[in-house]
Amino acid sequence: MSKKQEPGAAGRATIRDVASAAKTGKTSVSRYLNGEKHLLSDDLKERIGRAISLLDYQPSQMARSLKSGQTRLVGLILADITNPYSVEVMRGVEAACRQEGLTLLVCNTNNELDQEKHYLQLLSSYRVDGIVVNAVGMREAAISTLQQANLPMVLIDRKVADFACDVIALNNVEATQMMTDHLLQNGFEALLFVTEPATVNTRLDRLRTFLQRMQQSPQCIAEQGEIELSNSQGLETLLRDFVARHPDKHKAVMCVNGALTLQVARAMRRLDMTWGPDIGLSGFDELVWADLAGVGITTFKQPTYDMGVAAIGQLVMRIQGNTEPVKDIEFSGELIARASTAAR
Structure with a gap:
């Protein structure tokens, strides 16, 4: 066989064509294709492999799935x-x-x-x-x-x-505790947890853990705000009111996920708030731009x-x-x- 043989009548090589070219039966070809090569002689394996290559044979995945059930x-x-x-x-x-x-x-x-x-x-x-x-x-x-x-x-x-x-x-409990403790240890006295509508357990778990951890530091202020990602005006109002309520406190915002962190950062820019010098900012999910945005934004990296x-x-x-x-x-x-x- 020095050149590719012509495939069957349908224009595509079949298992019968491979068997004919390798001078063997369809059962041997099926064993070759289905992981049972150990049942074949070295010479037969070589002939079948050469025939498959010359005919450019592609097994029918549908047929194989019908046979295997997968x-x-x-x-x-x-x-x-x-x-x-x-x-x-x-x-x-x-x-x-x-x-x-x-x-x-x-x-x-x-x-x-x-x-x-x-x-x-x-x-x-x-x-x-x-x-x-x-x-x-x-x-x-x-x-x-x-x-x-x-x-x-x-x-x-x-x-x-x-x-x-x-x-x-x-592990949302562990992650939220780490983030909250980091803010408290760095001297933040008023924390705002911003979340999208708490319709999934991930957001609920993080919010619940934040509030529970803050109960252990009664000298600090814990607030929460729920906002839709698309509600930019509502987000600005939420941030502006939080800052106004605590003029003499060292304040920080914690965002429930990366998408919300981005929207909060944009809202802060529109309000002329500078994260770091003016107000703390942190969020779940590591963002590729987080270390490039201003002085950098604290994030929690998941092993996604x-x-x-x-x-x-x-x-x-x-x-x-x-x-x-x-x-x-x-x-x-x-x-x-x-x-x-x-x-x-």
């Missing part, structure tokens, strides 16, 4: 693909999928519950082997859709009430890449039939202190 497809549903957190999680998930020989299908819900339900149904129709979900809400109809699909699933970052599932997440890798590891275990009780796998992060929260 598609080797994995779904990833993200609440907001523009969020740097989501991008890093996706990198970890994709790298782990490549390592496991899985193909990743990525869906972005744009924080819309209807889109989340739609993608759950869509991925189920594609017969994916499992799903990793950064949930928007997944309550009622969406959860019902997933339960009916009966697919292995791992949640990342956010839990879903009354839904038993493995969860990969930051590693969390994405861990999510696939746990999902693969479930796909393979692991029936251990569901569990929360929590990661520790790193406080990156910058001059925005420096002690006076």
Whole structure:
């Protein structure tokens, strides 16, 4: 065989073509393709490999999935693909999928519950082997859709009430305590915790831990403010009023996530507030620009890449039939202190 042979009538090489070119049967080719090469002689393996190369044979993934009962497809549903957190999680998930020989299908819900339900149904129709979900809400109809699909699933970052599932997440209690203690130890006397609407457990856990920790320092002032990301005017009012209420206090703002940290920084600029000299500023999630913004902004770095890798590891275990009780796998992060929260 000095040149590529012509494929079958359909214009694409078939397993029959490979068997003919290698002068063997289809059963031997199937064993070669399905990880049973140890059953074949060295000479036969060489002939089949050469035939596959010459014919440019590509196995039908659909046919193989029908035979094995697995598609080797994995779904990833993200609440907001523009969020740097989501991008890093996706990198970890994709790298782990490549390592496991899985193909990743990525869906972005744009924080819309209807889109989340739609993608759950869509991925189920594609017969994916499992799903990793950064949930928007997944309550009622969406959860019902997933339960009916009966697919292995791992949640990342956010839990879903009354839904038993493995969860990969930051240790939010530990992280919030570290951030709050950092501000208190650096002499801040009035702290404002700013959060988006507390509709997911991550925000609730961080807010609750902040308030509990502040109760241990009654000499300091703890306030909270809930705001939509798009409400720039409301955010300016929240910051302006906080500063006005405590003119003689060393003040700081703690933001519940990276997206809100960006909006707070923009609002401070519009109000001519300078983080560091005028007011402290810190936020969860490390931002690529955090050390370049003014004197730098203190952040809490999550091991998001590693969390994405861990999510696939746990999902693969479930796909393979692991029936251990569901569990929360929590990661520790790193406080990156910058001059925005420096002690006076």
